[in-house]
Amino acid sequence: MAAPIRIGTCSWADEALSKHWYPEGTPAKERLAYYAERFSTVEVDSTYYRVPTESMVRGWADRTPDDFVMHVKAFGLMTRHPVKLEQVPPDLREGLPVDDRGRVDRPPRELRAKVFEEFLTSLAPLRDAGKLGGILFQMPPYVVWKPSSLDYLEWANEQLGGDMMLFEPRHRSWFAEDVRKELLRWLEEREITWVVVDAPKVDAGNVPDTLVAVTSPVAYVRFHGRNARTWNVRGGSAAQRFDYTYGEDELREWVGPLRELSNESQEAYAFFNNNNQTNGVAQAPAGAALLRKLLDEEHVPSA
DSSP states (O other): OOOOEEEEEBOSOOHHHHHHTSOTTOOHHHHHHHHHTTOSEEEEOGGGTSOOOHHHHHHHHHTSOTTOEEEEEOOGGGGTOOOBGGGSOGGGOTTOOBOTTSBBOSOOHHHHHHHHHHHHHHTHHHHHTTOEEEEEEEOOTTOOSSHHHHHHHHHHHHHTTTSEEEEEOOSGGGGOHHHHHHHHHHHHHHTOEEEEEEOOSOOOTTSOOOOOOOOSSEEEEEEOOOOTTTTTOTTOOHHHHTOOOOOHHHHHTTHHHHHHHHHHOSEEEEEEOOOSEETTEEHHHHHHHHHHHHHHHTTOOBO
């Protein structure tokens, strides 16, 4: 049996959704429940910026149906991104090395491990409710394919215990023809989920390529939009970077690959990360709705 493709957006609380998708006047605390009536899954990206509290996560679990699935983006320190010391939970700041810009600078693994532990502990309400999907490790573009990168991924995967790692690299070295086979084998041996991406169609070192593959029981696709003009703009918001409205022809290209992924996996997910608006229409839920329509027309199961 093909796995039904669960379609959702990367966040339920982006400004574009809050202003242009939810009914006017919907209180913030009611938005997740409204979202969960229309989608069966969501990717929580706010956790990249801050480790959530357990009470916050319990609220997510309480406001969603029993069969809802939430994937959670790893906190920046877990994926080797620069983070300000004040972003780290107060009880974990002592002893962390900091550079002259106030950013945590290459902490030793024993201190980084404590961040993993607190992050994973906070997710207990979702885990206990059977609603926790995977932990998204979107790596910075300066993490390239080399032994030390694999060593870190292996260590990080061990820290997750029974939780699933979703791995998304952003440097082109991971997509090289002579690397792909070995990389996918390495991930499959560890049951780390490969994240398939749709991104601008340009040959730049920090723009991920599209490699359709399954390395665990889960298939996972992220639609970042194809706006090459804004991809590398410094100082802009995520909404500006991923400002893009998918057309029907572009999403129709994905019907075949998604059918393939659904046939090769036990669970399949597709998320829209184009989190801006176009003429008053929130891009991510519009893309999700269009993709679901196209899959339904071609009899590819979706949920």
